[in-house]
Amino acid sequence: MHICMIGTGYVGLVTGTCLAEVGHSVWCVDVDGSKIERLKNGEIPIYEPGLEDVVSRNVKQGRLRFTTDLKEALDDSPFVFIAVGTPPGEDGSADLRYVLDAARQIGSAMDDYKIVVVKSTVPVGTTEKARLCVSEELGIRGRDDLDFDVAFCPEFLKEGSAIDDFMSPDRVVIGTDNQKTADLLGELFSAFSFREDRIIFMSIPSAELTKYASNSMLATRISFMNQLARFCEKIGADIDQVRHGMGSDGRIGSAFLYPGVGYGGSCFPKDVKALIHSGRSHGVPMTLLESVEEINKSQRKWFFDKILSHYGADISGKIFAIWGLSFKPNTDDIREAPALDIIPWLLEKGAGVRAYDPVAQENAKAALPNTEGIVYCDDNYQALENTDALILLTEWLPFRRPEFDMMKDLMRGHVLFDGRNQYRPDRMAELGFVYYGIGRYVR
DSSP states (O other), X not given: OEXXXXXXXXXXXXXXXXXXXXXXXXXXXXXXXXXXXXXXXXXXXXXXXXXXXHHHHHHHTTSEEEESOHHHHXXXXXXXXXXXXXXXXXXXXXXXXXXXXXXXXHHHHOOSOEEEEEOSOOOTTHXXXXXXXXXXXXXXXXXXXXXXXXXXXXXXOOTTSHHHHHHXXXXXXXEOSOHXXXXXXXXXXXXXXXXXXXXXXXXXXXXXXXXXXXXXXXXXXXXXHHHHHHHHHHHTOOHHXXXXXXXXXXXXXXXXXXXXXXXXXXXXXHHHHHHXXXXXXXXXXXXXXXXXXXXXXXXXXXXXXXXXXXTTTOOTTOEEEEEOOSSSTTOOOOTXXXXXXXXXXXXHTTOEEEEEOSSOHHHHHHHOOOOTTEEEOSSTTGGGTTOSEEEEOSOOGGGTSOOHHHHHHHOSSXXXXXXXXXXXXXXXXXXXXXXXXXXXXXO
């Protein structure tokens, strides 16, 4: 089948590439000409394990193409996906201008039947707004004779495992009330539920809400565990033991029960804010999610206060190694990353920073333009040289089993602030480190 994918950001590029991988012919369209040229030259604008190889293979085999010309991509594509950004406004609402602009452009350029599929994460009612935009443009052109339909198909991609998530999905949610559209989209996505039917059809509003609800539930679990971790430290309990006891209950499960320095990235913060705003606008205050957001904001400050407390609130002249700048491992995404809060707080208190991340350093440099006091290092051990303490913020694999003896030799102080509970408190004590985790109890 022939597909037009509007948007070559994270969602659009991964979705278009994976659809090409199962045999579809895909045009990826973007208004950014420089990005399109880079993609044509084999340069991938984001870091995602495995993506570069899949893009290269499908470009060579002629199933994946890139263009700035929407008309060119639309002409032989009955399926048109909108996968553009919906950044949050100051009030937390989703900015829909790019989604609705794409819908208008489709209406301005289409000449035959299309199924317009909104892939961007949007509030309830947006897909119908997109339908109206297409209709209005057709009316302006005097082409009310052209038939089309709209549907909503949310993405459930985790950065760092997006290819596997798309190729072997837990579910494919399709929002439509039109049987013809359901049949065609069911056929389009059939390759991803070949052995087991994972396609779930529902109404458009239900599908739109499902995306927000899913991410908000996961964010809620994280904030709940972070609040429990704080309580554990007050009463002498160990959050890791509590987590194991809770997760063993089949009704709860172990996923997203790991405490840390708060969630980040492009999805959870944005989607929680958007659902809070959407609830308010419909007269249904999302008070639970408001608490989830507040706990997440305060978790980083709570962790930073541990650092200050250890040094009696004076860290002036101290040098801290930072391991991890991305919001999670296996991505270069630093949006809402803990490092973007922790590093400026350290610098404001007169401390110095030696930072290392396997792939996110260039993005961090751009996001932290005040580089005075920050040294970006070539590897995690170099970052430790002559430092007073290590702060672990991202649980990259190379950080999980480091050479602790080498670490002690490189550091002038042997203090470890573990923001991801990667290390055993008792083992760190045996090795001679002063250890601080999240909700951990050291006997």
